Amino acid sequence: MKSGSNLEKVLKSGQPAVTAELGPPMSADPHEVIKKANILKGFCDAANITDCQTAVVRISSIAAAAIALREGLEPVMQMTCRDRNRIAMQADLLGASALGLKNCLCLAGDHQSFSAAGRLKGHPGAKNVYDVDTCQLVGILKKMRDESKQEGGDPLEVAPKFFIGASWTPMGDPIDIRPMNLLKKVNAGADFIQTQGIYDIELFRSQMEKIRKMGLHEKTAILGGVIVPKSAMMLKYMDSSVAGVSVPKALIERMNKAKEAAGDDKKKARELQEAEGIKLAVELVQQVLETPGVRGVHIQAIEWESAIEGIVKAAGLYPRPTFPTE
Amino acid sequence: MIIGSQKPIDEIWGMVKDFHKVLVFGCNTCVAICHAGGEKEAETIATLLRMRASQEGKEMTVDFSSVMRHCEPEYFVPVMDDLKKYDLILSTACGVGVNFLSDRTGTIPVYPGINTSFYGAVESPGDFVELCAGCGNCILHLTGGICPIARCSKTLMNGPCGGTNKGKCEVSKDIDCAWYLIVERMKKLGTLEKLAEIQPARNWSTSRDGGPRRVSLEHIRAYEEQEEKKTESEGGKK
Ligand code: SF4
Numbered sequence: 254m255k256s257g258s259n260l261e262k263v264l265k266s267g268q269p270a271v272t273a274e275l276g277p278p279m280s281a282d283p284h285e286v287i288k289k290a291n292i293l294k295g296f297c298d299a300a301n302i303t304d305c306q307t308a309v310v311r312i313s314s315i316a317a318a319a320i321a322l323r324e325g326l327e328p329v330m331q332m333t334c335r336d337r338n339r340i341a342m343q344a345d346l347l348g349a350s351a352l353g354l355k356n357c358l359c360l361a362g363d364h365q366s367f368s369a370a371g372r373l374k375g376h377p378g379a380k381n382v383y384d385v386d387t388c389q390l391v392g393i394l395k396k397m398r399d400e401s402k403q404e405g406g407d408p409l410e411v412a413p414k415f416f417i418g419a420s421w422t423p424m425g426d427p428i429d430i431r432p433m434n435l436l437k438k439v440n441a442g443a444d445f446i447q448t449q450g451i452y453d454i455e456l457f458r459s460q461m462e463k464i465r466k467m468g469l470h471e472k473t474a475i476l477g478g479v480i481v482p483k484s485a486m487m488l489k490y491m492d493s494s495v496a497g498v499s500v501p502k503a504l505i506e507r508m509n510k511a512k513e514a515a516g517d518d519k520k521k522a523r524e525l526q527e528a529e530g531i532k533l534a535v536e537l538v539q540q541v542l543e544t545p546g547v548r549g550v551h552i553q554a555i556e557w558e559s560a561i562e563g564i565v566k567a568a569g570l571y572p573r574p575t576f577p578t579e
Numbered sequence: 580m581i582i583g584s585q586k587p588i589d590e591i592w593g594m595v596k597d598f599h600k601v602l603v604f605g606c607n608t609c610v611a612i613c614h615a616g617g618e619k620e621a622e623t624i625a626t627l628l629r630m631r632a633s634q635e636g637k638e639m640t641v642d643f644s645s646v647m648r649h650c651e652p653e654y655f656v657p658v659m660d661d662l663k664k665y666d667l668i669l670s671t672a673c674g675v676g677v678n679f680l681s682d683r684t685g686t687i688p689v690y691p692g693i694n695t696s697f698y699g700a701v702e703s704p705g706d707f708v709e710l711c712a713g714c715g716n717c718i719l720h721l722t723g724g725i726c727p728i729a730r731c732s733k734t735l736m737n738g739p740c741g742g743t744n745k746g747k748c749e750v751s752k753d754i755d756c757a758w759y760l761i762v763e764r765m766k767k768l769g770t771l772e773k774l775a776e777i778q779p780a781r782n783w784s785t786s787r788d789g790g791p792r793r794v795s796l797e798h799i800r801a802y803e804e805q806e807e808k809k810t811e812s813e814g815g816k817k
């Protein structure tokens with residue numbers, strides 16, 4: 254065992270892993286985290302705690318992860334390269350490990366310009382750091398864990414033992430570089446990979462074929478991403494505006510039909526679309542898991558954590574495996 | 580070259596309004612090419628300031644002049660006496676010029692008349708683009724001649740982030756994704772495989788460190804010293 258995390262144990266057991274996502278609040282109130290943790294607990298093997306997603310200031314990933322852990326939900330703390338240099342990152346990693354956190358997902362992080370959106374002013378004038386990038390951060394975690402050394406080479410008396418993750422956008426642009434992108438993260442030391450949301454299962458499968466030829470699926474555990482769609486509008490938006498996500502017309506059509514079936518009744522339109530969204534998500538989860546080389550799913554129900562239970566159950570992924578504590 | 584851009588005249592007025600003898604001092608190399616701070620622009624700024632001063636009933640004389648470069652002493656040595664007649668020099672050189680001159684004008688302040696933007700090139704007339712960030716350790720041979728430090732919004736060293744969208748950066752549809760360009764370029768060069776190698780965490784001390792960075796060329800300095808001695812001894816003979 255590299256970290257002894259629950260996620261690592263599930264993957265080692267050979268069963269498909271399920272991870273979900275928990276977004277901390279823009280407030281110092283821990284109850285939001287506690288509430289979400291209890292909604293997710295039991296329906297996933299670990300939940301990603303986002304690190305100031307879209308560059309919006311929220312409870313830090315480490316603090317929220319510690320709260321989730323206290324509630325009995327295994328967290329995957331996320332760490333972006335946007336806000337910290339290697340000194341702060343390593344200090345945070347030591348602290349996170351001391352708090353009992355065992356999974357860490359390395360990310361570049363959304364650019365700070367994203368923080369000013371809708372009604373939010375954000376901090377678009379913030380200075381980003383990017384002292385290291387994702388690949389380099391993965392390498393730092395590995396060096397700390399496996400060599401008990403800091404990036405600069407100084408020894409660590411007690412090494413932080415993280416199960417190291419990285420994200421991957423399999424269908425991102427330029428698409429022919431994406432397998433090499435994964436290769437680099439795996440070579441740097443990524444134990445598991447969570448992918449960007451997949452709707453175009455055919456395209457994903459053709460990318461996975463390349464990954465299998467490279468043998469990468471054996472060197473890392475790939476968890477396919479599924480973003481639970483809430484409405485036809487959301488699907489259209491993701492198709493047109495979210496990088497690395499393309500949504501087949503047929504899926505948008507299905508959501509449209511659900512919406513139209515409600516006529517002028519707005520409440521019903523929402524309910525029907527949400528129900529169709531969950532159905533769609535279940536199908537995607539199954540299709541992702543049927544793809545050779547995939548070891549699990551990462552289900553994102555953004556600000557809709559309550560959807561996870563139904564999806565996991567309907568996909569035949571419940572109950573989640575448990576392991577005796579050592 | 581160094582690209583500058585004009586400052587709003589209101590901002591400049593805020594800096595100069597309490598002075599009485601102001602020289603707008605242009606620089607005729609980089610910032611002249613990008614129409615920000617050459618003699619022509621210095622003249623325009625001087626005119627605008629004069630108008631503003633008379634509008635606001637301020638007693639102020641505003642002149643303009645320029646030299647070829649503000650970043651080498653020999654260019655402004657001949658005009659130094661003229662400069663000393665003013666109580667403010669508004670330099671429209673880049674920040675290098677403002678700093679350099681400011682170190683040499685004693686009690687006379689030197690204020691910046693333009694914004695120094697970046698190191699860039701003339702993409703097309705009137706269009707300037709940043710292409711290098713002066714990081715002090717060039718790796719362009721690894722990236723197909725396209726700089727990920729100056730041109731990627733996250734200075735990523737190991738390939739594109741997940742935000743690349745149809746060749747554009749996640750930050751804006753108007754910004755080319757540097758890594759998209761790097762990949763396309765390296766495909767053309769047939770060197771794409773080189774990208775598989777992981778670039779380790781950089782040593783940024785060449786880029787930003789304690790105090791200003793310096794480059795010292797021993798051989799040039801030795802040569803100059805020799806030349807100086809020669810002229811001294813020749814002078815002595817005479
Ligand atoms: S690598 Fe450094 S020196 Fe080379 S172009 Fe980029 S910023 Fe300039």
Ligand code: SF4
Nearest residue numbers: 731740748749756757
């Ligand atoms: S989209 Fe491209 S240019 Fe923008 S941050 Fe990502 S890799 Fe860099």
